[in-house]
Amino acid sequence: MAQVLDESLLREFLTARGDDAGAPVPGLGKALEGVLYRARVQEASFELPAAGFLRYLGERCSGIEDLIEHLKAMHAGDLWLACGCAMGQRRALVRFQARFGPDIDMAIARSNNANISAEDFRQHLMSKLFVAADGLPPRITEYNGLGSLRGWIRITIVRQVIDFVRHNRRRDLGHQVDETEMLGLRAVEADPELAYVRNTYQAELREALKEGFATLTPRERNLLRLHLIHRMSIDDVARIYDVHRATAHRWRLRAQENLLEASRAALRSRLGTDTRGLRDALGAVESDLHITVQRYLSRDTEDEHGGKVDEGSG
Numbered sequence: 571m572a573q574v575l576d577e578s579l580l581r582e583f584l585t586a587r588g589d590d591a592g593a594p595v596p597g598l599g600k601a602l603e604g605v606l607y608r609a610r611v612q613e614a615s616f617e618l619p620a621a622g623f624l625r626y627l628g629e630r631c632s633g634i635e636d637l638i639e640h641l642k643a644m645h646a647g648d649l650w651l652a653c654g655c656a657m658g659q660r661r662a663l664v665r666f667q668a669r670f671g672p673d674i675d676m677a678i679a680r681s682n683n684a685n686i687s688a689e690d691f692r693q694h695l696m697s698k699l700f701v702a703a704d705g706l707p708p709r710i711t712e713y714n715g716l717g718s719l720r721g722w723i724r725i726t727i728v729r730q731v732i733d734f735v736r737h738n739r740r741r742d743l744g745h746q747v748d749e750t751e752m753l754g755l756r757a758v759e760a761d762p763e764l765a766y767v768r769n770t771y772q773a774e775l776r777e778a779l780k781e782g783f784a785t786l787t788p789r790e791r792n793l794l795r796l797h798l799i800h801r802m803s804i805d806d807v808a809r810i811y812d813v814h815r816a817t818a819h820r821w822r823l824r825a826q827e828n829l830l831e832a833s834r835a836a837l838r839s840r841l842g843t844d845t846r847g848l849r850d851a852l853g854a855v856e857s858d859l860h861i862t863v864q865r866y867l868s869r870d871t872e873d874e875h876g877g878k879v880d881e882g883s884g
Contacts, residue, residue, distance in 0.1 A: 575599035575606075582621045586628030601641040602627075612647025616661035618654050618880065626653040630714040648719035655700055656711050663700070670723050677727045680806070686734050695730055717874070724810040727793070732800065775837065782833030787873040788823035797822055 601692055605627065627649065634640045651669075654662025671692070678691045686694070686786060699710045713722050783791065796802045796810070808818035 575603045583628040583631075586625040587631050592850055595637055597638055604642050605644055605646045608646035608749060609650035610643075611653075613650045613665065615665050616654060618650065618657070618662075620818070622657065623653050626656070627715075627845060635793035644715045646715070646716055649713070652710050652713045652715075652719060656708055658700070663762065664683050669779040670720065673720070674727055676809075677724075677731055691730070691734070695727065698730065699726070718812060719819050720812050721810070722874075724812070725884060727812060728800075734750050778837035782829050783834040785832040786825060788874045789821070790828060792872055792874065793818075793822045793825045794829070796845055 580602065583602055593740060602624060606623070609623070610617075624653050627644075630649070631637060631640065651662055651665060655666050674692050675688050676687050678686065700708045702708050709726070713719060786794075793807065797804075802810075804815050804819050804822070805871075807822065808815040810817060811821075
């Protein structure tokens with residue numbers, strides 16, 4: 571591995587990042603050389619022009635403050651593969667299929683209601699990932715090297731499977747219910763106190779739930795969505811994120827706890843009290859979480875790599 575990056579390659583990175591006229595970053599050349607070295611070792615089946623890759627890397631490092639640490643943590647080989655696919659490099663595309671073909675086939679095989687063959691789904695996904703459409707670059711360019719490419723691809727696969735399920739089979743993933751029902755206030759006609767809570771605190775309950783969901787990270791919302799809306803087992807979720815099932819279970823419990831805690835805090839703040847009726851309402855939230863999330867989670871899974879997401883330790 572060379573110790574000093576060629577000056578012209580350094581300029582390619584800085585120009586793409588948007589700060590070629592800025593103050594030099596100590597150790598940047600060495601850090602970039604390290605990324606190049608790791609990328610070539612981790613994905614040795616094909617070669618890319620160093621200048622093109624560093625431009626691609628620079629675009630995905632725009633606005634990063636702690637640049638050296640960011641580059642050290644980069645999934646270099648994964649970004650190298652994504653870059654090659656975005657460039658349409660044939661060997662990169664072959665390598666992509668070899669690495670992720672089994673994930674694609676398994677996803678469609680496990681979905682009995684997507685109504686599409688494995689080959690058709692694969693072609694559809696390849697088109698979504700690698701073909702520019704509507705004036706936008708290929709979707710693979712959204713991967714920025716944070717987190718593993720396998721995890722990013724699995725989330726993308728899940729999105730596409732869900733799309734096919736929605737279009738080809740009638741599924742009511744977003745039935746309209748009012749927000750107080752989502753907070754667990756069911757069968758209120760049988761309980762006058764809960765009926766009172768529903769009628770009196772309707773606006774506050776709705777806003778508290780909205781605030782609670784706003785505090786969750788994209789990953790936390792996705793975990794609740796996959797479990798409570800799409801009914802995925804903890805083993806399926808663990809496979810999507812490429813982690814042990816115990817880790818996936820812990821993440822999911824944390825997401826549930828964070829949602830409940832934030833919603834409770836928001837409701838208490840709005841009502842300025844902790845009456846028995848409020849405690850009953852909050853108890854219903856905890857006992858009927860699956861109802862709580864119906865509307866707010868009935869949408870596609872979200873991009874988890876556009877910003878920093880606290881993943882916790884495996």
